[in-house]
Amino acid sequence: HHGHHMWPEIERVTMEQIHYARLSVEDSVGVWQLFAEEGEMKMYRREEEVNGMVIDPLKACHVVKGVTGHEVCEYFFNPQYRLEWEATVETTTVLEKIADDTLLFLQVHKRIWPASQRDALFWSHMRHVPDDKDQDGPDIWVVCNNSVDIPDLPANTGKCVRLYLTVCLMCQTFVDPPKDGAKVTRNDLTCKITYCSVVNPGGWAPPAVLRAVYKREYPKFLKRFTNYVIDQCQDKPILF
């Protein structure tokens, strides 16, 4: 797929998003505001507007037992599972298979009153990156979703307002070695999940409405997704 015309952007954006995902909220530029906390899940946002439109960057940190980062990324990336965990998506279509690990999606989201309905056109790339810090560090799996403009699929021609997103799901897997060389079981697995997103809603939507939607929807979104993965994996062999 390195010959695909989108590949240089895919490579650049993916590596840039991994960099941002690895920054802890403490030492990131700008003030992160903790806006939701449920058990191990902590959700932060920065309040940012671009010409009157809310584009609050979001960073969610979560720790989940019993699954690997590869499994979490597989269920996030693979379109066949999408509608089972994504409650705000009405339709999802793969327009192009850029590579085995890279797809082009057109996605229509459910309308959220009082705003108009949104769609999203984005590439999605899944990648395994060895932790360059220390060789025996946890391996990292990521899925990066990034909006693209395609002349043949112009924005805002139908019923939907085109939203623009950059999303990164980064997962680090930690294995607690079991006693005296016993087989690793799911109880020995811990997955540290960092979900970053910047969404430009496209057309104007009242800032208070958008912030209320995100405050309500994002915690539900991440909890529903991670519970779905735990449920799907529990009686399956571990995918490292």
Ligand SMILES: CCCCCc1ccc(-c2ccc(S(=O)(=O)CCO)cc2)cc1/C=C\c1ccccn1
């Ligand atoms: C007024 C409404 C404006 C649009 C709201 C909205 C914006 C973005 C998105 C969204 C959320 C997750 C992704 S993804 O992580 O890439 C996975 C692929 O689907 C892509 C897009 C959705 C929604 C609509 C509701 C909403 C808001 C948060 C969380 C969940 N739903």
